[in-house]
Amino acid sequence: MWVFGYGSLIWHPGFPVAERRIARASGWHRSFCMRSIHHRGSETAPGLVLALDRANGAWCDGVAFRVEPGAEAQTLAELRERELVSSAYLEETLPVTAEGQTIACLTYVIDPDHVQYCGGLALEEQAQIIAHATGGRGPNRDYLWNTAAHLTDLGIADPDLEWLAQRVRELTA
Secondary structure (H helix, E strand, C coil): CEEEEEHHHHHHHCEEEEEEEEEEEEEEEEEEEEEEEECCCCCCCEEEEEEEEEEEEEEEEEEEEEEECHHHHHHHHHHHHCCHHHHHHHHEEEEEEEECCEEEEEEEEECCCCCCCCCCCCHHHHHHHHHEEEEECCCCCHHHHHHHHHHHCCCCCHHHHHHHHHHHHHHHH
16 A cells, blocks of 8 residues: 655654655645645634645655555554545545656545635735644644655755745744
8 A cells, every 4th residue: 555645744644654755646736725624723713734736737746655564454544534534635546656666646635626625825825824823733834844844855846835934934933
C-alpha cells in the first residue's frame, strides 16, 4: 500500500513507513483551498489547510510512502479518521511518478463541490487567515511552517508556500 503526502503527511505520516520516495502527481496542484473547521481552525474562525486541487497542466511534488507490510488495514482506518473528518476530501488512488516508476497511491484530494472548498483565494488573503487561525491541532501557521520547512529539506520547491511562510512570519512577528 502506498500513500501520497503533499502536506502534513510529509512531516507527520502517522503510520509505519517502510519506504519514502519523492513523487509527482500530474494534473493536480497543492493549494490552501480547504477551509479547516477542525484541525487548524474552527467553525466560527476557519483556518486553511492544503489539498490537491485538479488543474490541467499542473503538478504537485510530494512524498510517496510505502506502508509497512501488515499495517495496511490499520493505516487506512487511521487515515480515514484523520482526513475524512468533514468529508471535504475525497479518497482517491492516483498514479504518481517516483524514480521513473508509476505508483498507485492512496491520496486525499479536495471535493470542489464541498462547502469548505475555497480555491482561488489571493495569497495575501490566505496569509491573513493562516496567521490568525487556530484549531484542535494547534495554530494554522505551524501547519504552514512545518510543511514549507519539510518541502525545503526535501528539495521540493513551492514558491507559493515559501511566500506564504515568509508573509505569515511578518504578520505574526
